[in-house]
Amino acid sequence: MIERFSATAAFPIDAVRAQFPALRYDRVYFDAPGGTQVCAPAIAGMVAHLERGTANTGGAFVTARETDALAARAHEAMADLLGGQPDEIAFGANMTSLTLSVSRALAQDWQAGDELVVTRLDHDANVAPWLLVARDRGMTVRWLDFDPATGRWEADDLAALVGPRTRVVALGGASNALGTLNDVAGAVAVVRVHAPDALVYVDAVQSAPHVAIDVAALGCDLLAFSPYKLFGPHLGVLWIRGALAETIDAYKVRPAGTHGAHRFETGTPSFEAQAGAIGMVDYLEWLGRELSPGVNDRRAAMVAAMDGCVAYEHELGERLLAGLRGVGATLYGPPAMAGRVPTFAFTLAGHHPDAVAEHLATRGIHAWSGHFYAVEVIRRLGLEEAGGLVRVGLCHYATAGEVDRLIAALGELVPSPLGRGREPSKTAEG
Structure with missing residues (x-):
């Protein structure tokens, strides 16, 4: 039996950080x-492909044949990561571009009066493409709302939103704004009962870096994510259930292939980015074998890696949440690490979110402020005029010391009991 990683075991943080060249800076x-940040194997893969000699695919000469082999390995790697098959994988520029392409192709036969469902918790990349389709086809848009107090939507609420004319339900694996980890499998189950002919499209951009993804277990029809948010290069990945892919007429040039999901690979892709994606998977496999030496295949190793990251990030996240409470920040989204990824959105009384982010930047801490393209979230929370939120996000290469550094920097903005600001930290970005 394989011994699984537990939260009490020592996570190999030093070995992990050594795999990320960008972490050498303060x-x-x-x-x-x-x-x-991008892991070293991904960087090495991109450089190696370009240094050895690149070419387009389909040629008789050596670099073209090597690129053919590279592309095949990249599709296999993404299939192993997601629990799918290589011919169910398509690469694109990014998740947004792929979603726009897919939505346009799917909608060719949709008609006025048909319906689709989007959520108010998603990044606009999984909202706007479907709103555009609805506009162009005269469709009805139904919204799955979330509770502002908890940052969650309920899968059961879908039952009242879907029916015989529902064509697609677009869901996010996790909120890029609030960190909520959504019950996608539960939502799919509701859709299958009340709208069995509807398709379920999942944006896994924010869940993929933090939890293992199994498309079969989720039960969805299409899923997309971005390797550049999973320690890899700028790239988009689309998975389409095999039988479904063969029914979709993708917009493409006539000579382009029509096999499986590959029909969505329009034009010449970034083969160096595909090489980087292979390196990203190599890194995850390495980490999984470090945490569970008994794993015997790549897929199992990557699942072990993500399981280990979940446990480590859970502990760091609880530390950060306690720190935010300590400085009086107002947190939006789930109050504890249960049911969330380590993405945290908050406000600090008396300080505009942009000002907080700028202050953190002077302390060498990289954080975001604003709406993060989650425009419906900010609108639902009533924070548009206030400038949105401050957002910080951990991943498995973060440390407890970095969390403490963040909280100390935020503490400088909080009045002391005597009414004075705390002494500023002298640590700045190197």
Whole structure:
């Protein structure tokens, strides 16, 4: 039996950090929800491909044949990561571009009066493409709302929103603004009962860096994510259930292939980015074997890696949440680490979110402020005129010391009992 990683075991943080060249600088990278740092194997893979000689696919010469093999390995790697098959994988520029392409292709047969469901908790990349489709086709948009007090929507609420004319339900795996980890499998189950012909499209951009994804277990029809938020290069990945892919007429040039999900790979892709995606998977496999030496295949190793990251990030996240409470920050979203990823959105009384982010930047701490393209979230919370939120996001290469550094920097903005600001930290970005 494979011994699974537990929260009480020592996470190999020093070995992990050694895999990220950008961590050599005196910076606290809490901007991870907008893009993580890139692991060394991903960087090495991109460089190696370009240095060895690149080419387009389909040629008789050596570099073209090597690129063919590279592309095949990249599709296999993404399939292993998601629990799918290589011909169910398509690469694109990013998740947003892929979603726009998919929405346009799916909507060719949709008609006025048909319906679709989007949520108020999602990044606009999984909202706007469907709103545009609804506008163009005269469809009805139904909104799955969330509770502002908890940052959650309820899967059971979908039952009243879907029916025989529902064509697609677009859901997020996790909120890029509030960190909520959504019950996608539960939502899919509701859709299957009340709208069995509807498709479920999942934005896994924020869940993929923090939890293992199994498309079969989720039960969805399509899923997309971005490797650059999972320690890899700027790239988008789309998974389409095999049988479904063969029914979709993708917008593409005539000579382009029509096999499986590959029909959405329009034009010449970034083969160096695909090489980087392979390196990203190599890194996750390495981490999984470090945490669970008994794993015997790549998929199992990556699941072990994500399980270990969940446990480590849970502990760091609880430390951060306690610190936010200590400085009097107002947290939005789930109050504890249960049911969330380590993305935290908050406000600090008396300080505009932009001013807080700018203050943190002077202390070498990278954080975001504003709406993060989650425009419906900010609107629902009533924070548009207030400038939105401050957002910090951890991932498994963060440390407890960095969390403490963040809280100390926020504490400088909080009045002391005597009414004076705390002494500023002398630590700045190197």
